[in-house]
Amino acid sequence: MSLTLLGVNARLTSADPAPRAFAQKGSAAGEKLVWKPVDFAIVRYNDDAPASWNMYHGEKKGLLLIRLWRRYLFLNVQDQEVYELDPQKVKVQGDNNVEWSASDLPSDPIETSEWKVRDIGPMRRVVFRFGKNGNFLDIQLPLLINGKPMY
Numbered sequence: 001m002s003l004t005l006l007g008v009n010a011r012l013t014s015a016d017p018a019p020r021a022f023a024q025k026g027s028a029a030g031e032k033l034v035w036k037p038v039d040f041a042i043v044r045y046n047d048d049a050p051a052s053w054n055m056y057h058g059e060k061k062g063l064l065l066i067r068l069w070r071r072y073l074f075l076n077v078q079d080q081e082v083y084e085l086d087p088q089k090v091k092v093q094g095d096n097n098v099e100w101s102a103s104d105l106p107s108d109p110i111e112t113s114e115w116k117v118r119d120i121g122p123m124r125r126v127v128f129r130f131g132k133n134g135n136f137l138d139i140q141l142p143l144l145i146n147g148k149p150m151y
Contacts, residue, residue: 031101032091032099032100032101033058033099033100033101033102034058034093034097034098034099035056035057035058035065035097035098035099035100036056036057036058036096036097037054037055037056037057037096037097038055038056038057038064038141038151039142040142041055041139041140041141041142041151042123042138042139042140043055043066043068043137043138043139043140044136044137044138044139045068045135045136045137045138046135046136047136047138050068050069051069052067052068052069053066053067053068053069054066054067054098055067055139056097056098057151061149061151062076062077062078062149062151063075063076063077064077064139064151065085065090065098065100066139067090067098068137070087071084071087072084072085072086072087072090072100073085074105075126075139077117077126080112080115080117080128081109081112082109082110082112082128082130083105083106083109083110084106084110085100085104085105085106086104089101089104110130111130111131111132112128112129112130112131113128113129113131113132114127114128114129114136115127115128116128119143119147120140122142122143123140123141123142123143124140124141124142124143124149125138125139125140126138126139126140126141127139
């Protein structure tokens with residue numbers, strides 16, 4: 001088991017290619033927003049913990065920024081979409097936070113399949129496969145005491 005952090009923040013206009021769910025209050029399109037780490041998340045890649053990973057969250061629930069090795073992925077859990085981000089456009093701030101702008105989101109998500117989102121005790125589990133026969137990514141996020149998602 002591994003622990004990680006999570007985060008996402010952004011605001012888009014209707015002309016932006018990013019999903020509407022990514023829009024945030026009080027930020028302009030193209031503005032770089034700070035993503036904060038998620039405490040007590042678990043990430044598994046093909047039933048093993050990745051050697052190097054971090055997870056970040058912003059103001060909007062269900063939007064995550066994940067670093068797996070040298071790749072950055074933006075997850076929209078509600079729309080079941082995953083985007084691969086250019087690592088040059090994600091800037092690390094200090095020890096924990098990262099900065100990234102929604103205007104840098106690619107126009108098309110990467111191919112994923114077999115999405116499963118369910119609550120398992122005090123955690124929300126999100127599992128999906130890259131492509132039709134690719135690798136699995138399994139993410140477990142803590143829930144609030146009332147059963148609603150924390151991130």
